[in-house]
Amino acid sequence: MxxxxxxxxxxxxxxxxxxxxxxxxxxxxxxxxxxxxxxxxxxxxxxxxxxxxxxxxxxxxxxxxxxxxxxxxxxxxxxxxxxxxxxxxxxxxxxxxxxxxxxxxxxxxxxxxxxxxxxxxxxxxxxxxxxxxxxxxxxxxxxxxxxxxxxxxxxxxxxxxxxxxxxxxxxxxxxxxxxxxxxxxxxxxxxxxxxxxxxxxxxxxxxxxxxxxxxxxxxxxxxxxxxxxYSPLKLFLPIAFAHFLLGFGYYLYTFTVDHRLSSITIFLWSASVTIFLIGLVSEQITQLMYKK
Structure with a gap:
């Protein structure tokens, strides 16, 4: 044709x-x-x-x-x-x-x-x-x-x-x-x-x-x-959630063994929040990129 x-x-x-x-x-x-x-x-x-x-x-x-x-x-x-x-x-x-x-x-x-x-x-x-x-x-x-x-x-x-x-x-x-x-x-x-x-x-x-x-x-x-x-949150959100789960799992371990909150747990949870916020900002930037 x-x-x-x-x-x-x-x-x-x-x-x-x-x-x-x-x-x-x-x-x-x-x-x-x-x-x-x-x-x-x-x-x-x-x-x-x-x-x-x-x-x-x-x-x-x-x-x-x-x-x-x-x-x-x-x-x-x-x-x-x-x-x-x-x-x-x-x-x-x-x-x-x-x-x-x-x-x-x-x-x-x-x-x-x-x-x-x-x-x-x-x-x-x-x-x-x-x-x-x-x-x-x-x-x-x-x-x-x-x-x-x-x-x-x-x-x-x-x-x-x-x-x-x-x-x-x-x-x-x-x-x-x-x-x-x-x-x-x-x-x-x-x-x-x-x-x-x-x-x-x-x-x-x-x-x-x-x-x-x-x-x-x-x-x-x-x-x-x-x-x-395409969609930054689809990439950042699973990574942030994985950090949160790792931190929570390590918290259960340290609380059971030593009855304390480990600094590693705090670091992993902080990283989880940071990664999520980066993904959120990236999502807004992506919206602007595709705005005519």
Whole structure:
């Protein structure tokens, strides 16, 4: 269903944004496939400080290239593409050959059913490695608990969005690789409907920019960011309650053995109150973040 989103007028209604850093091996073929499928669409390649021929190859294949003066990160490239895009609908996808342009019509069809964002959800056989597959499943379960909805793929970079809705959250998006996580949580937090469409992600062409050890701490921080971005109290309240229970349990022990109130108990109870109050303040800050 490509026709409803393009027409013969000069108004561009579909933009396709591809962040790219040193993707000269794959970006040309990806752009050519996109141009064949959507000849009237606006195809933007954000050249994130590449040191190879990514930019010139993209232009030769028929894309408009946004040149970043130096590498600013995947999220920064996404934001640059969103600011330059003129379409009412934006499709974000990788330039490394993992995402199949032939899947775009299915995402757009779901978008026309009333959703504000449709995410291409990868199956277990589409994960880059066993470790990343396990990590993604953990992220999905944590995020699903936070939002009360099933999230099938929190970190997928292949998604179609309503441009005006997406731009509401540009100030929240990080410059690194966690923009899909932030976008997903922001849409759920704002009450915008999100759908998932199954896709098969191919093995990327070229070398991945993600390093397991270097990025391990960053992905761990994403977990906490998920909680504080969506509903801080859902994260802080269980931690505060756990401190209270530990303090109460230690109080029962010390009272039974020594008939006294331990300073450790006082510390745990004080920490419980402090954590709860931090969560309460964070909840108010979150409300302000999502206020238009």
């Amino acid at each position: 490509t026709q409803p989103l393009t027409n013969a007028t000069d108004d561009i209604t579909l933009s396709i944004v591809l962040p790219a850093k040193n993707e000269s091996q794959a970006v040309g073929g990806t752009v050519e496939k996109l141009r064949a499928l959507y000849p009237d669409a606006e195809i933007l390649v954000v050249n994130d400080g590449s040191t190879d021929d990514t930019g010139s190859i993209s232009e030769a294949a028929g894309a408009t290239v946004i040149w970043q003066p130096y590498s600013m990160g995947n999220g920064a490239a996404i934001k640059a593409g969103a600011r330059h895009a003129t379409g009412k609908v934006i499709v974000f996808m990788d330039a490394d050959g993992q995402h199949d342009p032939a899947d775009i019509p299915r995402l757009l069809e779901r978008l026309e059913q009333g959703f504000d964002m449709v995410v291409g959800a990868r199956g277990n056989d589409s994960q880059a490695s066993v470790g990343r597959g396990v990590a993604n499943r953990f992220y999905n379960r944590l995020a699903s608990w936070m939002v009360g909805q099933r999230i099938q793929d929190l970190t997928s970079g292949f998604r179609a969005v309503k441009a005006d809705k997406f731009r509401e959250f540009l100030h929240l998006l990080p410059n690194g690789f966690s923009y899909p996580t932030t976008t997903t949580m922001a849409f759920f937090r704002a009450g915008y409907p999100v759908a998932y469409e199954p896709i098969v992600a191919a093995k990327r062409i070229g070398k991945s920019h993600i390093r397991l050890f270097r990025d391990g701490i960053r992905f761990l921080l994403i977990i906490f960011k998920i909680g504080t971005l």
